[in-house]
Amino acid sequence: MIGGLGTRFDWYEITADGLDDGRVPPALALALGGRVTVGKGRNGYAQCHVIERDDLVLAQVYGHSARTGEVHITVSGQACDEVVPLLRRLYPDHRVSRADSSVDFEADFDSLDRLAVEFATARGLSHRIIRDSDGGATRYLGAPSSELRLRVYRKTEQLRALHPEAASTIPDGIVRAELQGRPGKRDTKEAVSLMTADELWGLGKWSQGFASSILGFDAPRVPTHFDRPSDFMRALHFLERQYGPMMKRRVEAVGLDSARREVMSALGLS
Numbered sequence: 001m002i003g004g005l006g007t008r009f010d011w012y013e014i015t016a017d018g019l020d021d022g023r024v025p026p027a028l029a030l031a032l033g034g035r036v037t038v039g040k041g042r043n044g045y046a047q048c049h050v051i052e053r054d055d056l057v058l059a060q061v062y063g064h065s066a067r068t069g070e071v072h073i074t075v076s077g078q079a080c081d082e083v084v085p086l087l088r089r090l091y092p093d094h095r096v097s098r099a100d101s102s103v104d105f106e107a108d109f110d111s112l113d114r115l116a117v118e119f120a121t122a123r124g125l126s127h128r129i130i131r132d133s134d135g136g137a138t139r140y141l142g143a144p145s146s147e148l149r150l151r152v153y154r155k156t157e158q159l160r161a162l163h164p165e166a167a168s169t170i171p172d173g174i175v176r177a178e179l180q181g182r183p184g185k186r187d188t189k190e191a192v193s194l195m196t197a198d199e200l201w202g203l204g205k206w207s208q209g210f211a212s213s214i215l216g217f218d219a220p221r222v223p224t225h226f227d228r229p230s231d232f233m234r235a236l237h238f239l240e241r242q243y244g245p246m247m248k249r250r251v252e253a254v255g256l257d258s259a260r261r262e263v264m265s266a267l268g269l270s
Helices: 024-032 077-090 109-123 155-162 164-169 186-192 197-203 205-215 231-254 256-266
Strands: 007-016 035-038 047-053 056-063 071-076 095-106 127-131 137-141 148-154 174-181
Touching: 007 077, 007 197, 024 035, 024 047, 024 056, 024 077, 056 077, 071 077, 095 186, 095 197, 109 127, 109 137, 109 148, 109 174, 109 205, 148 155, 148 205, 155 164, 155 174, 174 197, 174 205, 186 197, 197 205, 231 256
Parallel strands: none
Antiparallel strands: 007 071, 007 095, 035 047, 047 056, 056 071, 095 174, 127 137, 137 148, 148 174
8 A cells, every 4th residue: 555645736727706816916916915916818808917926926816707797716736735725715616617626746757657557447447548759758647638647647746847946856666647637517616615635535436436446535525416505504614624623722711601702792692
């Protein structure tokens, strides 16, 4: 069994409705301590604003589409660690058009690649490999047009090619497995907005199987047909995720009754 180093989002692309697309970029920039620059629109969005901080692109915000109030936001790379939780807090009713979940290993790529090919062959999944002159290699599982596609590649070689000035500091033998999810149905897009990076691997039976048998962690099978929770239950979900730990500490400090009275008073309900 190969021991993973933990999953994280490496791409997160969302659409949200009912927003003022002129206010979203400055709001994100303020929350992230960044600045707003103008980018190039795409895919029916005439306007693009880029949120940057210290020369790092944190997010791209697209607006001015034919659908009034619709805003599209893309986040990639290391920015996901900071920006995804913020988007989920500020715009909890968004839907996800693409999310990538990645996990890095210290492993032998050829050995992992053989396991990936055996896995794909046994399940009738399409697969191919692309190699380059710098020693890089990427194994793809799943069709390019499918909702789920997996990449297994030599991360060390990719990083050294991207950052030759720091090549000597990049460890040998890093391999990345990355699942790309592009949900098609609106209910599934909304469901992904509540998933962790681990849970994304449960979107498909084969991706869950790969996570469990190859990557060495168990991704729960996530149903894609379900009753949509009420707005109140969604609000409670995000309230618990944002303030739950702090409230538990307050209860430990002053007791449940006192903490309850404080909260009710703050809400004007005492």
